[in-house]
Amino acid sequence: MRRSGLNPDELTIAAIIDAVSGPGSKVLVLQIHTLAIRLGLSLSAYTGSALLRGYTSLRDLRGLERVFKEILLKDVVSWNVLIMGYMKLGFVEDGERAFAEMPERNIMSQRNVFSWTVMINGYVQCREFKVALLLFREMVESWSNRPSHYTFSSVLKACAASSSLLMGRQVHSMISKRGMACDVVLSTSLIDMYAKSGDITAASGVFKSMPVKNTASWNSMIGGFARHGLGVEALEEFERMVQCGYKPDQVTFINLLSACAHAGLVEEGEKQFMLMGRFGITAEKEHYACMVDLLARAGQLDKAERLIKGMPFEPDFVIWGALLGACGLHSCLELGEVAAKGISRLRREHPAAYDVLCRVHGEKGDWTSVMELRRLMRKTKAKKQDASSWIE
DSSP: OTTTTOOOOHHHHHHHHHHHOSTTOHHHHHHHHHHHHHTTOTTSHHHHHHHHHHHHHTTOHHHHHHHHHHOSSOOHHHHHHHHHHHHHTTOHHHHHHHHHHSOSSOTTTOOOHHHHHHHHHHHHHTTOHHHHHHHHHHHHHSTTOOOOHHHHHHHHHHHHHTTOHHHHHHHHHHHHHTTOOOOHHHHHHHHHHHHHTTOHHHHHHHHHHOSSOOHHHHHHHHHHHHHTTOHHHHHHHHHHHHHTTOOOOHHHHHHHHHHHHHHTOHHHHHHHHHHGGGGTOOOOHHHHHHHHHHHHHTTOHHHHHHHHHTOSSOOOHHHHHHHHHHHHHHTOHHHHHHHHHHHHHHSTTOHHHHHHHHHHHHHTTOHHHHHHHHHHHHHHTOOOOOOOOOOO
16 A cells, blocks of 8 residues: 555554554554654544554553543543553553543543443453442443443443342343343343352343343353252253254353262263363363362262373362362372372462361371471461351
């Protein structure tokens, strides 16, 4: 295009930036930015918004802020992209400041539904679930900003992550009262929220009412059954999924294996693990971790150990942790020490290893070893993990 003597316009610059943006394209983004400056296009809101997205993809905070300052007339899109950039990069306070500075009423840049949704979703990504729900409440009280499907989906994620069943029910009621049609994404968010908040019956009700489903919705339902220890129901749902012509993915089998582990269905779990290849799915560490948990919980510790030794990759913290927890449950000291050493190699002085070994030694009456482990904990400043629970 340039060789033909034609100069790119705003649309061209924006399209090129969106096409090349990514962690490994820093030089390209900088070159395009330089070209935009030479052509006098960098000061427009349209080109500026594209450059903001580009610098966000590079995780370049200084570049992001510099481009925003250069934009002469900032519209609602440029403000929203700036806020989204801050939240994606983890600069929550800067995102809050930009949101507060964004004009409430202005022809060019007044806050809109997307602005609120970006902030709410940003808080969810940063695991500030309570703040996300408080901001949603503030949004609802503002009559000029009615939540969209994307807003509700982000809020339901916050409810699910914080087990806020009451708030989740209120959001579901709000969706129904507004006559908003629940698409696959929103319905799946509702299933996930109800399942993670303890109401598996409501989750099942939403799932059954869906006229159209996808793999993600099936996964949410199977995962919900797994979380509630309903292994048989999870397996039955999987059978229906396959019969309806939906192809399972890696997440499907993680949920299935987890369901078998929580329900003690060893034979079924082994069957599903072997079935993965039939669907063209290669077992990853998460699947092996579920299998180790399944076998170890059932007391088949030797079989779990053989599985770990036969894995095509090194075991991670989750796999060793599953074995260690089962060793504590079945008072297997020898294998527990192997698992504890595996954890220590990955996360030095992790308190879980000391805790389980102390318990196993104590059950065997070896108080000398218990005292030695306690001494090591004090020396390395490894603190016992506190238990916690959530009550809404």
